[in-house]
Amino acid sequence: MAAVPAVLTSEWTKIRTVASTSWTLISALVVTVGLSAGLAALTKSQFAHLSELERATFDPTLVSFSGMVLGQLAMVVFGVMVVGTEYSSGMIRTSLAAVPQRATFLFSKIAVAGVLALLVGLATSFLSFFLGQALLGSHRTSIGEPNVLRAVVGAGLYMALIAVFSMGVTAMLRSSMLSLGILVPFFFLISQILSNVPKAKEVARYFPDQAGSKIMQVVPRAMGSDQVPYGPWGGLGIMLLWVAAALIGGYAVLRRRDA
Numbered sequence: 134m135a136a137v138p139a140v141l142t143s144e145w146t147k148i149r150t151v152a153s154t155s156w157t158l159i160s161a162l163v164v165t166v167g168l169s170a171g172l173a174a175l176t177k178s179q180f181a182h183l184s185e186l187e188r189a190t191f192d193p194t195l196v197s198f199s200g201m202v203l204g205q206l207a208m209v210v211f212g213v214m215v216v217g218t219e220y221s222s223g224m225i226r227t228s229l230a231a232v233p234q235r236a237t238f239l240f241s242k243i244a245v246a247g248v249l250a251l252l253v254g255l256a257t258s259f260l261s262f263f264l265g266q267a268l269l270g271s272h273r274t275s276i277g278e279p280n281v282l283r284a285v286v287g288a289g290l291y292m293a294l295i296a297v298f299s300m301g302v303t304a305m306l307r308s309s310m311l312s313l314g315i316l317v318p319f320f321f322l323i324s325q326i327l328s329n330v331p332k333a334k335e336v337a338r339y340f341p342d343q344a345g346s347k348i349m350q351v352v353p354r355a356m357g358s359d360q361v362p363y364g365p366w367g368g369l370g371i372m373l374l375w376v377a378a379a380l381i382g383g384y385a386v387l388r389r390r391d392a
Contacts, residue, residue: 140232140241148215148246157211158249161292162257165204166264172199173265180272184357192355193274194284197265201288201349202321204257205295205342208250209316212299215246216383217309235387239304243380247297254292258285280351280365287348287369295320298341298376304383307390334359345372 148154176196183191219225232238262285266273276282303312320342327337337343338361347361347368354360363371 137237137241140237141245143231144242144245147242148249151214151218154211154214157207157214158253161204161207161211162253162260164207165198165200165257165292166260168200168203169197169261170200170264170268173197173268177269177272186357190352190354190357191272192350192352193266193269193272194262194281194351195349195355196269197262198258198288198349199265200261201292201346205292205320206317208254208292208296209299209320210313211250212246212296213303213309213312213316215242215296216300216303217307217312220307221309236384239384239387240380243297243300246300247293250296251289251293254296255286255289257292258288261288274351278351283365284349284351287365290369291345291348291372294345294372294376295342298372298379301376301379301381301383305379305386307386339371341372341375344368344375 173196176199180188180191219228228238229235232241262276266275274281276285299312299316302316303309306312306315324337324340324342327333327340328343330337338359344361344363345368347363348365350358350365361368
Protein backbone atom coordinates (compact mmCIF):
# COMPACT_ATOMS: atom_id res chain seq x y z
CA MET A 134 0.00 0.00 0.00
CA ALA A 135 1.41 3.38 -1.04
CA ALA A 136 1.86 5.87 1.81
CA VAL A 137 -0.12 9.07 1.39
CA PRO A 138 2.87 11.41 2.08
CA ALA A 139 4.86 9.61 -0.62
CA VAL A 140 1.98 9.94 -3.09
CA LEU A 141 1.59 13.64 -2.28
CA THR A 142 5.31 14.17 -2.86
CA SER A 143 5.10 12.32 -6.15
CA GLU A 144 2.18 14.43 -7.35
CA TRP A 145 3.96 17.63 -6.34
CA THR A 146 7.00 16.52 -8.33
CA LYS A 147 4.83 15.83 -11.39
CA ILE A 148 3.22 19.26 -11.27
CA ARG A 149 6.33 21.34 -10.62
CA THR A 150 8.43 19.59 -13.26
CA VAL A 151 5.93 20.21 -16.07
CA ALA A 152 6.58 23.71 -17.36
CA SER A 153 3.15 24.11 -18.94
CA THR A 154 1.31 23.81 -15.62
CA SER A 155 3.55 26.42 -13.99
CA TRP A 156 3.09 28.83 -16.88
CA THR A 157 -0.66 28.29 -16.81
CA LEU A 158 -0.82 29.37 -13.17
CA ILE A 159 1.41 32.36 -13.86
CA SER A 160 -0.90 33.28 -16.74
CA ALA A 161 -3.92 33.08 -14.43
CA LEU A 162 -2.31 35.59 -12.08
CA VAL A 163 -0.93 37.97 -14.71
CA VAL A 164 -4.03 38.01 -16.91
CA THR A 165 -6.45 38.49 -14.03
CA VAL A 166 -4.45 41.23 -12.31
CA GLY A 167 -3.61 43.03 -15.55
CA LEU A 168 -7.10 42.97 -17.02
CA SER A 169 -8.69 43.89 -13.70
CA ALA A 170 -6.35 46.86 -13.37
CA GLY A 171 -7.16 48.06 -16.87
CA LEU A 172 -10.90 47.77 -16.34
CA ALA A 173 -10.67 49.50 -12.95
CA ALA A 174 -8.90 52.43 -14.59
CA LEU A 175 -11.50 52.49 -17.36
CA THR A 176 -14.34 52.39 -14.84
CA LYS A 177 -12.90 55.38 -13.01
CA SER A 178 -12.64 57.39 -16.22
CA GLN A 179 -16.20 56.45 -17.27
CA PHE A 180 -17.85 56.62 -13.85
CA ALA A 181 -19.90 59.70 -14.73
CA HIS A 182 -21.35 57.83 -17.72
CA LEU A 183 -22.66 54.91 -15.68
CA SER A 184 -26.41 54.61 -15.34
CA GLU A 185 -28.10 55.80 -12.17
CA LEU A 186 -28.70 52.19 -11.09
CA GLU A 187 -25.07 51.23 -11.69
CA ARG A 188 -23.85 54.17 -9.62
CA ALA A 189 -26.31 53.38 -6.83
CA THR A 190 -25.11 49.75 -6.70
CA PHE A 191 -21.46 50.47 -7.50
CA ASP A 192 -19.23 47.79 -6.00
CA PRO A 193 -15.55 48.80 -6.09
CA THR A 194 -14.50 45.41 -4.73
CA LEU A 195 -16.22 43.55 -7.56
CA VAL A 196 -14.69 45.92 -10.12
CA SER A 197 -11.26 44.80 -8.87
CA PHE A 198 -12.07 41.29 -10.08
CA SER A 199 -13.25 42.25 -13.56
CA GLY A 200 -10.43 40.23 -15.11
CA MET A 201 -11.57 37.04 -13.41
CA VAL A 202 -13.55 36.03 -16.49
CA LEU A 203 -10.28 35.39 -18.37
CA GLY A 204 -8.24 34.34 -15.35
CA GLN A 205 -10.60 31.48 -14.72
CA LEU A 206 -9.88 30.20 -18.22
CA ALA A 207 -6.28 29.62 -17.18
CA MET A 208 -7.52 27.82 -14.06
CA VAL A 209 -9.72 25.58 -16.21
CA VAL A 210 -6.72 24.73 -18.40
CA PHE A 211 -4.58 24.06 -15.32
CA GLY A 212 -7.16 21.71 -13.82
CA VAL A 213 -7.61 19.85 -17.09
CA MET A 214 -3.86 19.47 -17.64
CA VAL A 215 -3.16 18.14 -14.14
CA VAL A 216 -5.45 15.16 -14.70
CA GLY A 217 -5.64 14.90 -18.48
CA THR A 218 -1.89 14.69 -19.04
CA GLU A 219 -1.88 11.34 -17.23
CA TYR A 220 -4.15 9.91 -19.95
CA SER A 221 -2.70 11.65 -23.00
CA SER A 222 0.85 10.60 -22.09
CA GLY A 223 -0.09 7.08 -21.04
CA MET A 224 1.41 7.71 -17.59
CA ILE A 225 -1.88 6.70 -15.98
CA ARG A 226 -0.86 3.03 -16.26
CA THR A 227 2.45 3.63 -14.51
CA SER A 228 0.81 5.83 -11.88
CA LEU A 229 -1.83 3.25 -11.01
CA ALA A 230 0.74 0.47 -10.98
CA ALA A 231 2.72 2.46 -8.41
CA VAL A 232 -0.41 3.54 -6.49
CA PRO A 233 -3.09 0.88 -6.94
CA GLN A 234 -5.32 2.55 -4.35
CA ARG A 235 -7.23 4.71 -6.83
CA ALA A 236 -8.84 6.98 -4.26
CA THR A 237 -5.40 7.74 -2.80
CA PHE A 238 -3.99 8.43 -6.26
CA LEU A 239 -6.80 10.70 -7.46
CA PHE A 240 -7.43 12.70 -4.31
CA SER A 241 -3.73 13.17 -3.58
CA LYS A 242 -3.34 14.64 -7.05
CA ILE A 243 -6.36 16.89 -6.54
CA ALA A 244 -5.21 17.92 -3.06
CA VAL A 245 -1.75 19.02 -4.24
CA ALA A 246 -3.07 20.80 -7.32
CA GLY A 247 -5.96 22.31 -5.35
CA VAL A 248 -3.69 23.80 -2.69
CA LEU A 249 -1.43 25.22 -5.40
CA ALA A 250 -4.43 26.71 -7.21
CA LEU A 251 -5.67 28.20 -3.94
CA LEU A 252 -2.33 29.88 -3.20
CA VAL A 253 -2.20 31.36 -6.70
CA GLY A 254 -5.87 32.32 -6.45
CA LEU A 255 -5.37 34.19 -3.18
CA ALA A 256 -2.26 35.95 -4.48
CA THR A 257 -4.25 36.95 -7.56
CA SER A 258 -7.26 38.20 -5.62
CA PHE A 259 -5.25 40.32 -3.17
CA LEU A 260 -3.07 41.83 -5.90
CA SER A 261 -6.14 42.54 -8.05
CA PHE A 262 -7.93 44.16 -5.15
CA PHE A 263 -5.17 46.51 -3.97
CA LEU A 264 -4.13 47.54 -7.48
CA GLY A 265 -7.75 47.99 -8.54
CA GLN A 266 -8.57 50.16 -5.56
CA ALA A 267 -5.53 52.34 -6.17
CA LEU A 268 -6.71 52.91 -9.75
CA LEU A 269 -10.32 53.65 -8.75
CA GLY A 270 -9.22 56.74 -6.86
CA SER A 271 -12.06 58.42 -4.97
CA HIS A 272 -14.40 55.54 -5.79
CA ARG A 273 -12.27 53.00 -3.95
CA THR A 274 -12.98 51.04 -0.79
CA SER A 275 -10.65 49.50 1.80
CA ILE A 276 -9.95 45.97 2.99
CA GLY A 277 -11.31 46.89 6.42
CA GLU A 278 -14.79 47.76 5.21
CA PRO A 279 -17.59 45.27 6.03
CA ASN A 280 -17.52 42.12 3.87
CA VAL A 281 -14.61 43.30 1.73
CA LEU A 282 -12.09 40.84 3.15
CA ARG A 283 -14.65 38.06 2.69
CA ALA A 284 -15.00 39.00 -0.98
CA VAL A 285 -11.25 39.12 -1.56
CA VAL A 286 -10.62 35.75 0.08
CA GLY A 287 -13.71 34.41 -1.69
CA ALA A 288 -12.29 35.42 -5.07
CA GLY A 289 -9.22 33.30 -4.36
CA LEU A 290 -11.41 30.38 -3.29
CA TYR A 291 -13.47 30.78 -6.46
CA MET A 292 -10.40 30.45 -8.68
CA ALA A 293 -9.25 27.35 -6.82
CA LEU A 294 -12.69 25.73 -7.03
CA ILE A 295 -12.83 26.33 -10.77
CA ALA A 296 -9.57 24.38 -11.09
CA VAL A 297 -10.76 21.55 -8.82
CA PHE A 298 -14.08 21.31 -10.68
CA SER A 299 -12.15 21.02 -13.95
CA MET A 300 -10.04 18.22 -12.46
CA GLY A 301 -13.15 16.27 -11.52
CA VAL A 302 -14.68 16.70 -14.97
CA THR A 303 -11.45 15.60 -16.64
CA ALA A 304 -11.25 12.51 -14.41
CA MET A 305 -14.73 11.61 -15.67
CA LEU A 306 -13.99 12.25 -19.34
CA ARG A 307 -10.39 10.91 -19.31
CA SER A 308 -9.43 13.31 -22.10
CA SER A 309 -7.88 16.79 -22.05
CA MET A 310 -9.27 17.75 -25.45
CA LEU A 311 -12.79 16.59 -24.67
CA SER A 312 -12.73 18.28 -21.26
CA LEU A 313 -11.57 21.60 -22.71
CA GLY A 314 -14.10 21.23 -25.52
CA ILE A 315 -16.88 21.07 -22.93
CA LEU A 316 -15.65 23.32 -20.11
CA VAL A 317 -14.47 26.30 -22.15
CA PRO A 318 -17.72 26.73 -24.13
CA PHE A 319 -19.74 26.04 -20.97
CA PHE A 320 -18.10 28.78 -18.90
CA PHE A 321 -17.48 31.33 -21.64
CA LEU A 322 -20.45 30.90 -23.97
CA ILE A 323 -23.32 28.83 -22.60
CA SER A 324 -23.27 30.16 -19.04
CA GLN A 325 -22.82 33.78 -20.12
CA ILE A 326 -25.47 33.64 -22.82
CA LEU A 327 -28.09 31.81 -20.74
CA SER A 328 -27.57 34.21 -17.83
CA ASN A 329 -28.90 36.98 -20.08
CA VAL A 330 -31.90 35.09 -21.50
CA PRO A 331 -35.07 35.95 -19.50
CA LYS A 332 -36.34 32.41 -18.84
CA ALA A 333 -33.05 30.54 -19.01
CA LYS A 334 -31.32 32.74 -16.45
CA GLU A 335 -33.54 31.26 -13.74
CA VAL A 336 -31.60 28.04 -14.32
CA ALA A 337 -28.23 29.60 -15.22
CA ARG A 338 -28.01 31.32 -11.83
CA TYR A 339 -27.37 27.88 -10.34
CA PHE A 340 -24.43 27.10 -12.63
CA PRO A 341 -21.14 26.81 -10.71
CA ASP A 342 -19.56 29.98 -12.09
CA GLN A 343 -22.70 32.11 -11.78
CA ALA A 344 -23.39 31.00 -8.21
CA GLY A 345 -19.79 30.92 -7.02
CA SER A 346 -18.95 34.39 -8.31
CA LYS A 347 -21.45 35.94 -5.89
CA ILE A 348 -18.86 35.49 -3.13
CA MET A 349 -16.94 38.37 -4.76
CA GLN A 350 -19.79 40.84 -4.34
CA VAL A 351 -20.03 43.22 -1.41
CA VAL A 352 -22.96 45.31 -2.59
CA PRO A 353 -26.27 43.43 -3.19
CA ARG A 354 -27.28 43.51 -6.88
CA ALA A 355 -23.83 44.93 -7.62
CA MET A 356 -23.58 47.08 -10.75
CA GLY A 357 -27.29 46.63 -11.46
CA SER A 358 -27.16 42.84 -11.62
CA ASP A 359 -30.25 40.71 -11.07
CA GLN A 360 -31.34 39.69 -7.60
CA VAL A 361 -30.78 36.02 -6.79
CA PRO A 362 -32.42 33.83 -4.11
CA TYR A 363 -29.14 33.19 -2.28
CA GLY A 364 -26.37 35.23 -0.72
CA PRO A 365 -22.58 35.13 -1.23
CA TRP A 366 -22.05 32.12 1.00
CA GLY A 367 -25.09 30.37 -0.43
CA GLY A 368 -23.66 30.85 -3.92
CA LEU A 369 -20.32 29.43 -2.84
CA GLY A 370 -22.18 26.48 -1.30
CA ILE A 371 -23.89 25.78 -4.63
CA MET A 372 -20.51 25.84 -6.35
CA LEU A 373 -19.12 23.42 -3.74
CA LEU A 374 -21.94 21.00 -4.55
CA TRP A 375 -20.96 21.10 -8.23
CA VAL A 376 -17.32 20.50 -7.30
CA ALA A 377 -18.23 17.60 -5.02
CA ALA A 378 -20.38 16.04 -7.76
CA ALA A 379 -17.53 16.33 -10.28
CA LEU A 380 -15.03 14.74 -7.88
CA ILE A 381 -17.38 11.89 -6.98
CA GLY A 382 -18.07 11.30 -10.67
CA GLY A 383 -14.36 11.35 -11.47
CA TYR A 384 -13.58 8.83 -8.76
CA ALA A 385 -16.47 6.57 -9.83
CA VAL A 386 -15.13 6.45 -13.40
CA LEU A 387 -11.52 5.87 -12.27
CA ARG A 388 -12.61 3.09 -9.93
CA ARG A 389 -14.68 1.21 -12.50
CA ARG A 390 -12.64 1.59 -15.67
CA ASP A 391 -9.23 0.27 -16.62
CA ALA A 392 -6.40 2.70 -17.16
